[in-house]
Amino acid sequence: MKRLVRLLVVPTAVAVTLAGVTAPAALADDHGSHHADSSGVELGLGLDLDLGLGLGGQHRYAQLTGQAEVPGPGDPDGRGHAVVWVTSGKVCVSLTVRKIQTASAAHIHRGTAGTAGPVVVDLAAPSDGTSYSCTRVDRGLAREVARTPAQFYVNVHNAEHPAGAVRGQLHR
Template identity: 70%
Template sequence: MKRQLSLFFVSTAAAALVFAGAAPAALAHDGSHHGGESGTGLSLGLGLDLDLGLGLGQYRYSQLTGKAEVPGPGDPDGRGQASVRISRDKLCVSLTVRNIQPATAAHIHRGAKGTAGPVVVNLAAPSDGTSYSCVQVDRALTREIAHKPGQFYVNVHNAEYPAGAVRGQLQR
């Protein structure tokens, strides 16, 4: 039985490596990210959730607007997107913003839609319009963000709107 399980896991891992190698697109990275960690990542671009409930390799997304800022006001023409990759004990966040003054800070906050809440993760500010951060976090927090994304939001701040220029709730 042990040998059968061992062969199953080895063949499954080998198949995953072959599949990953045959993936049509790797995520090219030009090294222009801010903060966090450097390097090139690989993305299969399939959105598969194979983590067995552990929150591994999942993505959560957010559309950021000034209108969503609470208590407000946020930047009325400000827009942006956030993509959060959830690993066991790490979050990697890609942020893009436009139509706002240069960002001075960015965070993930705990809080439902329409409420302001505390910062739970500090991110690199997209001061030139984009940023990329990888941050070590507690496993319980990664599981919570993976399973209850609507209880968290991404917020980008700048000098003109220090309480927040754009905001968006995380979603699946």
């Protein structure tokens, strides 16, 4: 029995330590290089969350464009990127947008590609082109976003496009 306990405790301690070290660095990276650099860590942390241990967290991503906006039209030149870090009871988002007028709001919505849905998480608007925010959420919602990211999208609004300037579906 002692051997089993040691096997469970050591990986858990390592996962918790790695989560504290890698999460801020991955969220700060707006250039997409985090996919290759941290994939091994994400797999280990994702396993902890999927097993219901409530440890670690998972990244989800979205490429934002005006063309993806529903019902549209979004900003035809607008682009952006979102990195969403989901943990048990919290969602943190790093947003970057460009080629749109000043952002006035940002959200995570429930909805599949091609559909409009309700807001589930309010985010800090990237009014100067970037923003970072963390929001406490229901554990069930956090689990849904982590496990079924394609059921959610990130949306950024501005005065010219109040229904949404850019949008992107979440993915692993």
